[in-house]
Amino acid sequence: MEWFRQGRDLILGTHWIAEVVPIQSGFLMDAARVRRFLEVLPETLGLTVVSEATVQQAEDGSIRGVVLLAESHASAHTDPDGGMLFVDLFSCKPFDAVRARAVVDDLWPNSRVSEQLLERGRP
Amino acid sequence: MSFVLSLGVFEGDSSRVEEALCALGMPDGRDTVHQFEPVGVSWVRWAETGRAAIHTWPEQGLVSVDVLSDQSLNLAARLASIGWISVEESSR
Numbered sequence: 001m002e003w004f005r006q007g008r009d010l011i012l013g014t015h016w017i018a019e020v021v022p023i024q025s026g027f028l029m030d031a032a033r034v035r036r037f038l039e040v041l042p043e044t045l046g047l048t049v050v051s052e053a054t055v056q057q058a059e060d061g062s063i064r065g066v067v068l069l070a071e072s073h074a075s076a077h078t079d080p081d082g083g084m085l086f087v088d089l090f091s092c093k094p095f096d097a098v099r100a101r102a103v104v105d106d107l108w109p110n111s112r113v114s115e116q117l118l119e120r121g122r123p
Numbered sequence: 124m125s126f127v128l129s130l131g132v133f134e135g136d137s138s139r140v141e142e143a144l145c146a147l148g149m150p151d152g153r154d155t156v157h158q159f160e161p162v163g164v165s166w167v168r169w170a171e172t173g174r175a176a177i178h179t180w181p182e183q184g185l186v187s188v189d190v191l192s193d194q195s196l197n198l199a200a201r202l203a204s205i206g207w208i209s210v211e212e213s214s215r
């Protein structure tokens with residue numbers, strides 16, 4: 001995973017971004033799976049949900065979902081045409097990105113995944 | 124899809140977040156909002172063109188904005204149009 005870190009005056013948190021190419025394109029039309037991701041991710045990482053996950057599916061089948069956390073947010077967006085899934089997690093509380101990745105691997109097995117971890121804060 | 128992240132200087136209250144969403148070209152959409160006590164707001168909007176997540180830290184005078192969009196956009200310039208000074212912008 002690529003880590004983007006800079007000397008910072010004030011750190012607000014860590015942002016994990018993953019681009020996922022699932023082995024089955026049908027996964028990208030599966031809203032229940034996206035909802036599961038938004039529920040399992042905070043639970044696995046010990047983050048606090050402040051507003052229940054919102055998931056909606058557009059006419060073209062693409063799905064977008066978000067969950068607000070006391071520590072910031074997690075979101076997921078599928079692009080069935082492009083064959084991809086975009087997920088991110090921003091948290092002011094440190095978390096284990098390896099476990100976040102494991103949640104992706106569990107829900108979308110055998111996917112190709114590209115991840116980035118960014119330190120967010122005042123430069 | 125491009126992912127753009129920005130950190131800016133924040134003054135004022137949550138009403139400024141709506142202004143920012145308009146400046147980002149997302150005047151309408153589906154919102155998920157959480158107001159923190161005593162201050163601070165988390166606001167995610169899914170619009171036609173993508174989604175924006177804005178978190179404010181009024182106590183620190185900071186706001187983070189990140190946008191996932193199918194359009195390329197100069198976030199710093201758009202935020203500057205409403206007086207939010209971007210201190211950092213990066214694209215992924």
